[in-house]
Amino acid sequence: MPRHRNRGGSILLGIFAALVFFFLLLPLLVVFPISLSSAAYLQFPPPGFSWQWYQRYLDDPGWIEATIRSLQVAALCTVLAMGLGVPLAFFLNRSRLPGIRVLDRLTAAPIIVPTIILSIALYGVFARLQLIGEWYGVAIAHTILALPFVVILVGAGLRSFDAAQEQAAAGLGAAWPWIIWRVTLPQLRPSLVSAAFLSFVSSFDELVLAMFLSGASMTLPKKMFDNILMEIDPTIAAVSVLQILLVAVALGLTSLFGRGALTTTITR
Amino acid sequence: MQLSVTGIIRRFGPVAALGGVDLDVAEGEFLTILGPSGSGKTTLLKAIAGFEIPDEGAVRLGGQDVTLAPPRSREVGMVFQNYALFPHMSVAQNIAFPLEMRRRPRAEVRERVAEALRLVELDSFGDRLPRQLSGGQQQRVALARAIVFNPRLLLLDEPFGALDRKLRESLQLEVRRLQRRLKLTTLFITHDQEEALIMSDRIAVMDKGRIQQIGLPGELYARPASRFVADFLGESNLLEGRARNGVAELAGFGAVPLPPAQPDGKVTLLLRPEALRIGASTAALPCRAEAVVLDTVFLGQSAKLRLQLDGGTEMLARLPLRPSDPPPPPEGSRVALGFAPEDLHVVPQG
Structure with missing residues (x-):
């Protein structure tokens, strides 16, 4: 008979994990059935099955427009956050300047400052720059929120990277752009993919900044919010499910291209 | 290619990691820098590889001043302490890296990588990732990568430190054979004196940021120029x-009796443990004493004895043992000691 140490403990832990998973997935378990409801209002459990709310979403150019705009905003936000954040993470990791540790902590500031405060401040600046109502204005604002993810994740990746490898590459005849491209970045791939994913999702999901800055050109979360204020019907559930599916696809791509991304980068 | 280091000084704040180092390595020579940790040997290696710019002095490779040249233009192959293999590249890609950086044609790269793999006897391992190899195999890949581009100089930074003893010994001999065959000018860094004696044409002993003595291994062992060298290289009785x-x-x-022309005054004499003899065979020797055995360590081909003279002085003796020899004297027994005065070496003062 195989021997098990502390069997009761592992069963308890399994039950605990199952409960936490249930808690995590509960919203999905409600939203998904409602989106397929035959009723004209939010009702759980739904009285019957129908695709009508998905149909309504697809038929409404307002929803489609908002979806495309949100994808654009999230894509630009990701590009900006990576373009600015990765070099910043390198600087914070490599610099010998006094006080660099403090600077490193400061990069988390956008997470600490309440988004509503940030929104009000940015509204003032963006109004002057005439960026209100422009989709790229929202993307720029989202970049501020996404940057800490990038700096923290890439910074963690860099800390576990063996700098002797860059010396080795230099000694073998590589110039520094090649060293970064061929030796350093490939090994940071899990961190980079995680950072890009979180940047994308944080923007795609963001409501507060979008409410202040998007004006008439609404992002998807803003459109959903307005929709709830005006008419409560299960379209919102259908949109949510589609949004969840999109994020799930992004998550799938993340684990496909960033072996160990999101799970190993922070804990390493 | 010939390496010449002159007057290198490197300060870190108030501390001089290198306090004026001069060193010449002849073409095809295997020279070892031997020193304890903190002696400055790694800083010296970095200055030669180009990872560290010395405050003063010059590094010349084949007559060309490379003191300020970036590492990538020095054409120096280096094997790092932890190998620094690129974990995301296969063995073959690792070895191809320096050739690709030199924009060699693809066919040539393939051929030279295969040749390098053959040289380190890893022919069939090209497609593996470094983490799929054992420590000794990784070490050989690092070596292949360092020599595949025909460097002007090979630097080895304590490359055997992480390996177990048997593997270390076989790799030491392998590296030495390879170095001779390719006539590679090689600078080897280690804190292991045994390793230094096994591998080197010449050894430079380093301490406190300076080279204390440089010479043939036998020369350093028999005639150390200072107490430090006598103590660091091999075991010693300093009287x-x-x-x-x-x-x-x-x-x-x-x-x-001392060697001729020895001035009067304080002297320090070195007697290696194997020069101290024990038992009946000492009767004919001119210098004799009696001692108590403090402890005996059996080492297989020899035994190491710690002895205390009647005056209180402790000494080490190493007895060669053949299978037919009687066992070495046990702890607590009294023995006769002796040595021949010509085995003494006067260690210069200072």
């Missing part, structure tokens, strides 16, 4: 005494 008229008075042994 203090006073010289007068070519004779030194040593506690326990009495008057011991």
Whole structure:
């Protein structure tokens, strides 16, 4: 008979994990059935099955427009956050300047400052720059929120990277752009993919900044919010499910291209 | 290619990691820098590889001044302590890296990588990732990567430190054979004196940021130029005494004749443990004493004895043992000691 140490403990832990998973997935378990409801209002459990709310979403150019705009905003936000954040993470990791540790902590500031405060401040600046109502204005604002993810994740990746490898590459005849491209970045791939994913999702999901800055050109979360204020019907559930599916696809791509991304980068 | 280092100084704040180092390595020579940790040997290596710019002095490779040249233009192959293999590249890609950086044509790269793999006897391992190899195999990949581009100089930074003893010994000999065959000018860094003796054409002993002595391994072992070198290289008995008229008075042994032209005053004498003899065979020796055995360590081909002379001085002796020899004297027994005065070396003062 195989021997098990502390069997009761592992069963308890399994039950605990199952409960936490249930808690995590509960919203999905409600939203998904409602989106397929035959009723004209939010009702759980739904009285019957129908695709009508998905149909309504697809038929409404307002929803489609908002979806495309949100994808654009999230894509630009990701590009900006990576373009600015990765070099910043390198600087914070490599610099010998006094006080660099403090600077490193400061990069988390956008997470600490309440988004509503940030929104009000940015509204003032963006109004002057005439960026209100422009989709790229929202993307720029989202970049501020996404940057800490990038700096923290890439910074963690860099800390576990063996700098002797860059010396080795230099000694073998590589110039520094090649060293970064061929030796350093490939090994940071899990961190980079995680950072890009979180940047994308944080923007795609963001409501507060979008409410202040998007004006008439609404992002998807803003459109959903307005929709709830005006008419409560299960379209919102259908949109949510589609949004969840999109994020799930992004998550799938993340684990496909960033072996160990999101799970190993922070804990390493 | 010939390496010449002159007057290198490197300060870190108030501390001089290198306090004026001069060193010449001849073409095809295997020279070892031997020193304890903190002696400056790694800083010296970095200055030669280009990872560290010295405050003063010059590094010349084949007559060309490379003191300020970036590492990538030095054409120096280096094997790092932890190998620094690129974990995301296969063995073959690792070895191809320096050739690709030199924009060699693809066919040539393939051919030279195969040749390098053959050289380190890893022919069939090209497609593996470094983490799929053992420590010794990784070490050989690092070596292949460092020599595949025909470097002007090979630097080895304690490359055997992480390996177990048997593997280390076989790799030491392998590296040495390879180095001779390719006639590679090689600078080897280690803190392991045994390794230095096994591998080197010449050894430079380093301490406190300076080279204390440089010479043939046998020369350094037999005639160390300072207490530090005598102590660091091999095991030693250092005996203090006073010289007068070519004779030194040593506690326990009495008057011991010194080499000619030895001035009067304080002297430090080195006697290697294997030069100290024990038992009946000492009767014919001119310098004799009696001692108690403090402990005996059996080492297989020899035994190491710690002895205490009647005056209190402790000494080490190493007895060669053949299978037919009687066992070495046990702890607590009294034994006769002796040595021949020509086995003594006067260690210069200072």
